[in-house]
Amino acid sequence: MEGRISHAEIPSLLQLDQVDQRRRGGGGGGGEEEEEEEEEEEEEEEEEEEEEEEEEEEEEEEEEEEEEEEEEEEEEEEEEEEEEEEEEEEEEEEEEEEEEEEEEEEEEEGRRRRRRPVETRSHSEVVRQLPDILS
Incomplete structure (x- = not known):
């Protein structure tokens, strides 16, 4: 994303800004510049700490x-295992019931x-009774 500055780039940009200010100021401005530099360094450190946090x-998270x-x-695995166990128990019960019925x-x-x-009848008896059985 061009034109946007990420949090990670802020410290390096602040350092570049400090270098530019030193060059422009000639390097010997006195106490105010040192205070500003210290404040900027503190801000940089705070920002870095915030980023780390x-x-x-x-x-x-x-x-x-x-x-x-x-x-x-x-939990899903446990539920699946329980369902499988229940199914196995039901199958066993059904098998037992079938065996009992048999x-x-x-x-x-x-x-x-x-x-x-x-x-027991003899062959001749069956032949004699056949007309009666068929009618």
């Missing part, structure tokens, strides 16, 4: 944001077989 604050993001990711059906089938006596 701002940078530190920005870094802290970024670190906090990163920590928050990490925490959110961890066992019950097998038991019921076994009971039915025991209740009905098995009829």
